[in-house]
Amino acid sequence: xxxxxxxxxxxxxxxxxxxxxxxxxxxxxxxxxxxxxxxxxxxxxxxxxxxxxxxxxxxxxxxxxxxxxxxxxxxxxxxxxxxxxxxxxxxxxxxxxxxxxxxxxxxxxxxxxxxxxxxxxxxxxxxxxxxxxxxxxxxxxxxxxxxxxxxxxxxxxxxxxxxxxxxxxxxxxxxxxxxxxxxxxxxxxxxxxxxxxxxxxxxxxxxxxxxxxxxxxxxxxxxxxxxxxxxxxxxxxxxxxxxxxxxxxxxxx
Numbered sequence: 001x002x003x004x005x006x007x008x009x010x011x012x013x014x015x016x017x018x019x020x021x022x023x024x025x026x027x028x029x030x031x032x033x034x035x036x037x038x039x040x041x042x043x044x045x046x047x048x049x050x051x052x053x054x055x056x057x058x059x060x061x062x063x064x065x066x067x068x069x070x071x072x073x074x075x076x077x078x079x080x081x082x083x084x085x086x087x088x089x090x091x092x093x094x095x096x097x098x099x100x101x102x103x104x105x106x107x108x109x110x111x112x113x114x115x116x117x118x119x120x121x122x123x124x125x126x127x128x129x130x131x132x133x134x135x136x137x138x139x140x141x142x143x144x145x146x147x148x149x150x151x152x153x154x155x156x157x158x159x160x161x162x163x164x165x166x167x168x169x170x171x172x173x174x175x176x177x178x179x180x181x182x183x184x185x186x187x188x189x190x191x192x193x194x195x196x197x198x199x200x201x202x203x204x205x206x207x208x209x210x211x212x213x214x215x216x217x218x219x220x221x222x223x224x225x226x227x228x229x230x231x232x233x234x235x236x237x238x239x240x241x242x243x244x245x246x247x248x249x250x251x252x253x
Contacts (some may be wrong), residue, residue: 003056007081010116011072014081015053015094022082029097031148034084039093040064041158048095048161055079055090084150084208097148100137100164108136109182109203110252113170115219116143117240123147124155126208126239130218131159133248138163141170143210170207174222177205184223185251186215187243192226195246200253208244 004012016245017024019034025031030050033042042048043064051070053058060071081087112130118125123145140147145164147153174184185198186207198204207223209215220226229238229246238246 001071001075002076005006005075006109008080008187009078011195012074012078012081013093018094018148019082019084021198022149025097025146025148025224029099030155031094031095031097032150033093033153034091035089035090035154036061038153038158039091040056041108041161043069045098045161049093050096051094053082053092053094055231058090092175092231095187097162098251100151100166104164105137108164110135111173111182111205112244113141113173113184113205113207114138114144115141115207115215116199116213117208118143118145120145120149120151121155121237122211123229124152124242125156126244127132127152127156127163127165128159129241129248131162131227133245133252135248135252138165139168139170140165141168141175143201153159157176165185172190174205174207174219178222178224180216183225185225186223186229187228188215188220188226189228191227192228195227195229196250198225198227198251202253206244206247206251208240208247211240 015032018030021132028179032145035038049069050071053074055074056073056075112135145152153160177184182203184205187209207215207219229243
């Protein structure tokens with residue numbers, strides 16, 4: 001097992017940038033996950049883990065399959081450079097951001113499209129919810145939080161390794177989906193039908209929008225139907241991640 005003691009080591013500097021900057025994640029196509037659960041989920045995804053990083057004195061579970069994985073031991077001082085949590089568990093995985101082929105995209109029948117949702121916690125929760133609902137893929141449009149930022153990854157609880165999470169131009173994607181005969185729904189407050197009126201389907205795309213302004217009107221204009229969730233109490237709105245869960249389960253066959 002390789003051991004790193006210096007905070008000036010080039011790998012440590014790279015890990016630190018992966019945690020702190022979207023630019024490094026985008027440039028290298030890598031991200032860092034922290035904690036035993038997330039590292040375990042990453043290991044289950046073939047080819048996802050480039051290296052497993054373990055603080056001295058921390059044991060890796062015996063049942064983990066790590067024979068083909070580079071193992072690196074670090075000191076507590078090094079860990080402080082790369083952790084994003086107050087009470088780190090001492091286990092990290094350096095991971096590849098998965099690439100998605102055009103053929104894979106053509107096979108998607110149920111999609112969650114996210115328009116400019118800015119909170120990383122909301123993005124992570126929506127990825128996790130889409131995973132739980134059996135959705136084929138999540139596509140993040142312009143203005144959305146980075147899906148591979150540490151807070152987003154923690155909120156998703158390993159779902160990044162269960163379904164594709166990609167970025168894209170939502171208007172182009174909506175047109176492509178409609179050309180394939182896939183219904184596209186958007187969330188709106190006006191001119192909308194009740195969220196459960198369309199019924200369940202084996203193919204659809206749902207667009208959810210920005211926490212404050214909702215889905216872009218130009219994007220809404222391209223949808224087949226607009227959906228709303230009635231508010232029966234005094235709250236003015238639902239959290240976008242909560243609304244996403246209600247809608248996905250209402251639509252997913």
